[in-house]
Amino acid sequence: MPDPSGAEGCPPGSPPDLVRVQELFDAALDEPVCERQAFLEGSGVDVQLRDEVWSLLVAHAAEGPLDQMAAAIARVTRRPGDDRQAAEGDEAPPIGPYRALETLGEGGMARVYRGRRGDDEGAPWVAVKVLRPDADSVRVRRRFMAERQILARLEHDNIARYLDDGLTPEGLPYLVTELVVGDRLDRYLERKGVDLPGRLDLFLQVCGAVEYAHRRGVVHRDLKPDNVLVTDDGQLRLLDFGIAKILDRSAFPGIGGPTTSGVHVLTLSYASPEQLSGGPITPASDIYQLGLLLLKIVTGKVVPVHQRSVEPLDIDFTPAESMLPSAGIADLDSHRLSALRSMVVHALRIHPDDRPASVGELIRVTQDILSPSEAGSWSAPGPRRPGDHRSGLGPLALVLVLGLVGLVLAALLLMG
Structure with a gap:
């Protein structure tokens, strides 16, 4: 048998x-x-x-x-021979015309290598993503090819740039993008000690990339610190459209079948309620993940999965102990803190229709929070000391009052 x-x-x-x-x-x-x-x-x-x-x-x-x-x-x-692993410094087999010199990462579908084209030592380093032989199937291959077409159509300063693609001698598809040298978002924030305005600026860069993808009919649906790299000079790149969903199929005529392709990879810490329940995926799913990402950026925390099905959502805005004081929200005035909290709560609503209508709304509110106050200061007014009774009048009002007092004194003198 x-x-x-x-x-x-x-x-x-x-x-x-x-x-x-x-x-x-x-x-x-x-x-x-x-x-x-x-x-x-x-x-x-x-x-x-x-x-x-x-x-x-x-x-x-x-x-x-x-x-x-x-x-x-x-x-x-695992099969016999699968444990062969190149020693540190050894090269992997050629991937098309590319020499793969170092493994950068590995996922359920593919491996990513650092490499360069041919034997040209002056050629720029690139990232080469190749389908894993043990993950090859019709559905997975279709998903991989879909990512290739998606990246080829997305040209944005904050999205890793597509360069090339092809097949290995063994018939496995590969994808070549620019090599982004940097840290994942959360590690960059910690290593650099980025202050709150800098953190919100990086959030705007993520939002800009996601909004651009949405306008071209693509939902990323795997937004998390691991998929966001930041270079030393603060330039951000959004990576890994491997499980992205295509909303406008007419813009991607070469892709057939569902873009899920049976590959439902997700990260629980950053999954939207509809991802966890298997519901329809729309741009609102990315907005939810952006809300989680923003909370992580400004407090160092995420919302536990078991709390995401309860409304109103009880969000702890107390910064994690590991965050530097300059990186947290302690110096925000009450108006900006309220705006920030409302934005996060709005993005993290359970039902997609209750969230912001677009990423543009998150961008607008974040820009408002970043805009300088009249005094050009981020800090809220300090506590008043005993006997400190400063006038609440602005400069123009004070001038008017002094002028009025002067007129009254002049009239009294004339009458006298």
Whole structure:
């Protein structure tokens, strides 16, 4: 009788068939979260295969960077020889005309390398993203090709620039973008000790990139510090459109089928309610993630997942202890603090229709908060000391009052 795991004739403990694992994993992701276990139990597959797919689903839902899921996939689908890893300083096999010199990162679908074209030592460094052989399937490949077309159409100063694409000798698609040398957003803020105006300026850069993508019919839906890099001179780049959703399919005629492609990768810490529940994805999902990102930027905190289904949302605006005083919101006057709090609460409403209508609203409010006051100061007025009874009159009003007093004195003198 054939082994249902696909490992017929192999010794006990051999890994299950890669294609069957991928197919069942993709199918389970299409089910509501609360029904996935029942779906697997009713699938009729071998217990070993079912348990392996379940472990992938658990890793998929775990908080943290995508390499957690990549590690789980590698554990399940590892084949003899897959453990070959280039030693530090060794080059990976050529990727088309590109030499891959260093692994920068790895996710569930792809690896990203630092490399350059050919043997030209003067050629600029680039980032080369190539589909993982053990993740290759029709659906995943379609998702990867969709990212390539999306990036090719997005030309913005705050989005990593598309440069090239092609196929490796093994037939795996790859994508080449500019290499952004910098830190992920949260690490940059901590390392540089960026003050609050600087933090809000970086938030505006993220919003500008997201708003641009929305105007071209693309929802990023994976906005988080990991996908935002900042260079040493403060220039920000938004990365990884790997799970982006296309709203205007007419602008991307070469992409067929749903842009989800069964790949529902998300990060719980930055997932919108509709992502968690499997609801429709719209630009409002990005607005929710921008609200979470802004809260992280100004307080160092995120809203726990279990609190996101309750309204009104109780948001803790007390900065984390690790934040420097200059980076927090302590120096904001009451008007600006109220505007900032209202913007975050508005963006984090449970129902998408209750959130700001566009990213432009977040940009406008942030710009208003950043605009200088009449006195050109960010700080709220300090507490008054005993006996300090400063006049509340402005300079013009004071001049008018003094002038009126002068007229009265002159009239009295004339009458005398």
